Structures are given as C-alpha cells and as structure tokens.
Amino acid sequence: MGKILLVFATRSDETKAIAELVAEGVRIAGHEAVLKKANEIKNEDELKGYDGYAFGSATYHGEMITSMKQLLFIAERAELKDKPGGAFGAYGWSGEAPGRIFETMENIYKMKMVSAGPLMLKASWVGGGIQAAQEYGKSITAMI
16 A cells, blocks of 8 residues: 655645545545645655655646745655656646646656646536546556
C-alpha cells in the first residue's frame, strides 16, 4: 500500500473539495491519502517519506495562491525525482495554476506525472467533477 500526499491552497474551499475527492480516489485504489494545506508545510523534510504527490491550487487573477508558490520552492529541495505526481485546482476563468504546478513538478523536480495532465475543474460537483477527481487519484496510485 502506498502513501500519497495531497497538498492544496484554496481561497473558497473549492480546491480543498477537489483535493478530498482526489484523496477518495487514492483510497478507493487501496492506498493511504494524507491531505495538508500548503501553508502547513514548513520545510522539505515534511515532504519526504511519501510514495506519490498531488499539489493543487486555485487560480486567482491568473496566478496560483501564494502559499502554493512557497510550497513549490520548498519542494525543490525535497528530492522528488521519479516520484509519481499530479496537479489539480479550481478556477473561475483562466485556470493557469494547475498547469504551472504540473510543469514545475515535471520539468524542475523531474517527477513521473500522470499522463492525463493537470486536473482543472470549475467546481468539484460540476460536469462530472466528482468522478474525474476520483479517477485522477487512482491514476497517481497506478504509477506506484
């Protein structure tokens, strides 16, 4: 059984709801999911010891939430190379944050990212979002 860390930054709790659904998918696949807010992670040691990772942020004014940017700087020192990963987030209009997180994980950290790319949802409950988020969690565990 693998252990997946899901870290999120949110303004209105919609990205938190998506994180919880991705975590459900991880659990449905028979693995452990640990959820944390981005501002709870203080150093790279707190990111170590997991088999896979999913980082998520809402997009606000075309940017990811500041606490997620800070987490990404911390994660750069966490030795995540070749670990399975995914990125997700809620958005209102543009949705850049999940893609930027995904690209950072793939190109800077050199992680093995889910083939589906980043998960971008307007809301967890809209247009099949619940199932999409659960499937995304399963796809991360499939790479362990």
